[in-house]
Amino acid sequence: MTTQSFFYQPGDGFLHRLNPLTKIVAIVPLVLYLTLTTEHWTPLAFILLCFAVILGLGRIEPGRFFKIALPMALLMIGYLLIYPVVVREELVSNSPLLISLGPLRIYQAGLLFGLATGLRIYSLIVMTLIFSFTTDATDFIRALVQQWRLPYRLGYGAMAAFRFVPMLQNELHIIRAAHRVRGVVEDAGWRSNFEQMRRYAIPLLATAIRRAERTALAMDGRAFGAYETRTYYRKMTFQRIDYVFIVGFWIISLLIIWGLFVAGLSGPLVFLQTV
C-alpha cells in the first residue's frame, strides 16, 4: 500500500498542469447550475462533457477511469428505482400511468423524475472527478495555503496526516488478525459490529496517537509553526493556461446550455418550477 491516493492518476496531461484551484473555480458555477436543473438532458450533456474533458485533457487511461466512474453510476439506479415510487403523486398523475399494482402506481413523469434526480447527482460527482483524477492532494493544500489563506499549520498538519491513512488501514488489518489468533470470532449483526468497533478502536487509537505525537515532535523540531508565515520554494500562482481553461470551460458550458435551450430540451430551473 502506498500513500498515493486511490483517485489521483499521476500524469502530465493538460489538467495536471493546471493550478488545483483553477479546476475548482471552473467547476463551481456549473455545480451550482446543475443543482438547480430539473430535467435529465442537461445533466446528461454535462456528464458527457466531463468524460471528454477528463479523458481528453487529463489523458487518463479510459479503462482506469471507467473502472472507478461507472460503479458510481449505480447510485443513480437507486434514484431511478425508488423515486418514482415515493414521489408526490399529484405532481406526476397527469402523465401516462405505466404500472399499477394495487396501491403502487408508477407514472411516466415519476420515472423521468427519478432519472433526472439520479443523473443530476451523478453529474455532480463526475464534475468533481475532473479535480479528483488530476490533482495531487499535496499541491491542492499548497495552493489553498498560499493563495486562499488556509492557515498553514492546518494545511501541513493534514498533509502529514495523509500518510497515516494507509498506515492505519494496514494496522486495522493486523489488529483484526491479532484478535482472530486469540480466538475472537467476528460475527455479523450490528450489536457485535459495534462491540468489534470498540475493541479495534482502542489499539488503533493508541498507535495512531503515539504516531501523531512523534510526527508532531519531528515537525516542531524542524521549526514548524515557529513564525506566523513561511516561505515557499514552489510558488503557486495562476498562469495563462489557468485562465484559458476557466474561460474555455465556461464558454463550452454556456454553448451546451444554449444549445439545449434552443432544442427545447431544457426545463425550468428549481426556483422557477411550480412545486
Add this chain to the structure above:
Amino acid sequence: MTKIQINDLNVTYLGRKTAVLSGVNLSFNPGETVLLLGASGSGKSTLALTCNGLIPHSLGTKMTGQVLVDDLDTQVVETAALSQKVGIVFQDPEAQFVTLKVEDEILFGLENLKQPPETMSAKVDDALGQVEMASYRLRSVDQLSGGQKQRIAFASLLAMEPQLIIFDEPTANLDPVGTDDVFNLLAEIKAQGKHTLILIEHKLDSLMHLIDRVVVLGSAGEILADGSPQQVFFDKAALLKSQGIWMPEITQLATQLQQQGRLPAEAKPLTIPELLPHLESLALEPDGAASEQSSDENPPVIQINGLTFSYGETAVLQNINLDILQGEFLAIVGANGAGKTTLAQLIAGILQPSDGTIEINSQSVQQIRNRDLAKFVGYVFQNPEHQFITNFVFDEVAYSLRVAGLAETAVSEKGNALLEQFGLMRYAKASPFTLSHGEKRRLSVATMLAMGQDVLILDEPTFGQDQKNADTIMELLTELNQQGKTIIMITHDMKLVAEYATQVVVMSNGRKLTEDKPSTLFNQPDILRQANLTPPPITQLAQQLATQNPNWAPIYTLNQLVKAFSENTNAIGQTHPNSKGKGAARSS
C-alpha cells in the same frame, strides 16, 4: 560548534507523579560524540527533547532548571533559533516525514525558517550530497528503504545547519543492512568533524570505535555514570548490569575474562581489534569433541510443502519446504521484506496459502477452524497492544482460558497462577494499555500460553526492550522450550539466534535460502552476505581467532566462551556448545 550545558534539570510529564529527569547536571562539549544509555523508560528520549527546546515548548511538561544551548536558554529562546543549532533524528523513519517527496522533505525545514526561496535549491543538493543521496532528490519517500529513509531524515536536518545532532535509536526498525547503512553515515559525519553527536542506541558493538564518552541515566532520571567508554563499561559494569542496561558484548566478555584472571585489569578493550591480541596469546589445545548433539528423532509438528503466497500479483513467498520438529527452538532471519512475517502468519492460519500445503500434526491448516487453530498455534505479534481485547489485565488471560474451554472456577485459578508466573499479579485490575513495554510483552505471551498451545510463534519478541526485559522474555521462552513446546522466533538480532536458537531458517526475497544450526550458518559467509546478515560480535571475534587457531571455530556465543574458560584452564576446544539451556528439548 554547538555545546550544551544542563543545570539542575527536572522534568515531569503532566499527569505523572514522579519526575522523569531529576537533578540532571551535564554538559555536551563541542565536537564530542556521546553515547547516552539507560534502561527503558529512564528518560533518554526526554533528555534529547529538552536539548532542542521541544520540551518545554511543544510537550506539556513541568520543567525546572536550565538548558543552555550555546548560552541560549531553551525556555526563553524561540524553537526556530534552536532548530538551527540542535537537530534530532528519531527512531521511526515513517513518523518523521511530512511530505511525500524527498525534495519537499528537505525544503520543509527551510521554508519554516522563512529562508529566501532562491537559496533553497542549492541547500537541498548540498544536504543530499552530505548523506550521499544526491540522485534521490525527486524520488517519492515511500520508495526508499529504511536505512535510506533515515538518511533523508538526517539530510532534512542538515539543511537547517545544526551543529549538534541527536540520534534517538535511529536503527531500531532496521534490518542489519539498514543498520550498517546508518552507522556508516555516522562514521562519515564524525569524520567531517563539524558536528557534536549524541547517540541513543542499543546495538553497541559496531559503534564503539566512534564513541568518545558515555553518559548513563538511572531509572529515577539521575545520572548514574559519565565518563570514557573504558571507565563506564569496565569500572561501572556491575552497576549497568543491575540496571538492565545494554552493554557491548566485547566489554562483557573482557570483564568476565578479567574476573577469571585471564585479562590484565588495566586492559580495557572496547572493540574486536582491541581484544584480539589479548586472546591470541592464550594457548588453546586442539578441539576435542565439539560436535553438537543433533537428535532428529523428534517428529515434525509442522510440515510445509511447496508453499507459495502472493499479495495480488506480487509473489511474496515462493516454494517453501520446511519441517519444524517438536521441541525445536527455530529462528527465522532475513532482510526487511524477505517474507518472514508472511511465513509465520501463514503457519498461524492468519493468511491462506496461494499454493502448497501446511500441516500441523499431519492436519492441514486450512481445514482447522480458526478457533481450533488458536489452540494449536500461538502467535505473539510484534506490537503486544494489537492483541489486547479486554479492559483489564486479568480478563486478558481469562479470555484465553475461556476460549480454551476451561470452566469458570478453573479460569480464576489458572488465571491467577499465570499472572503470578509472569510477575503481573499486582496489575490484575489495571488496563493492559497502562503497562510498561516489558510488561505488555509478558502479558501477550501469557495470554497466548493460557490456551496451552504446543507451538508458539513470536515476531521480534525483544524489540524495543532493555537488556533486563529482553533476558526475562528469553529465559521464559527457554523454559517453555525445555517443557517441550516448539518455539518459532522471528528476529533481526543475531545474538539471540546464536544464544537461543537450535535451528535457523534464512529467508531471502521470498525464498528459503538455507536451514541450519546457528553455528554452521555463521560460518557460511556467502549465505550471510546473500541474506544481508552479519554474525554477532563474539562469533566475529572467534572467527578471526580461528584463522590462526582452529580451536576457536566452534565458539559463537559469550556464554560458551566464558564457560569454556572456566571449565578448562587452557583448552577452549572442549566446549559444550549448548550452554544456556538451549537444545535441551532436542537432546532429551
Add this chain to the structure above:
Amino acid sequence: MTLKSWTTRDILITAVIGIVMGILSTIVDYAYTAGGAALGPIFTRTLIGVVMFTALFVPYVVRRPGAALIGMIIAGLVQVPFSPGGIGSLVLSAIYGLFVELAFLITRYKRYSLTMLIVTACSVGVLGMLLGYVPNNLHRLSIGTQVGLFAIVLGSCALGAWLVVILANSLRNSGILGNVMPEVSS
C-alpha cells in the same frame, strides 16, 4: 478560530482521531452497505449518523474551543485524496464542523452530556438535510416519505451521538486518552 493555542501535536492528534473514526466507521458502514445499497437515496440519509459520529467525537474528547471545526476541516482535507467527492466532502465536512462548533459555542464549552450531544447531532443533521433538500428533490417526494426521512435522520444522528459517548468513555477508562489529553474530565 483560536488556532494560536493549538500546538502541532493537538492538530495532528485531532487529525488522527478523525482518521481513525473514519476508518472504523467503514466497518459499520460495511454491514449496512451490503443490504442497504438497493435502498439508494434513502440509505444515504442513514449515513448522516456516521458523519455526526466523526464530527462529535473530536470535540467531545478534546473539549476546547475550535475542536469541532478544526477537526472537521482536517478530516475533510485528509479525505480529499481518498474520496471521489474530494473537494465536495471537504466543503461538507467544514460546514458540519461549523454547525457543531456553534452548538458548543452556544453552551460555552461547558456541557458535554449525552443529551447535549444528541440534541446537537439531531439539529445539525436536520439542518444538513434541509440544505440538501432541493438538490436531492426531496421536496417533491410524498409527505409520508418526507416524514420518514426526518425520522431516519433523527434516529441515525441520535445513535451516532450515543456511540460517541460510549466509545469515548470506554477509551478514557483504558488510559490512552488520559495521557494524551489530560484536560479531559468527567
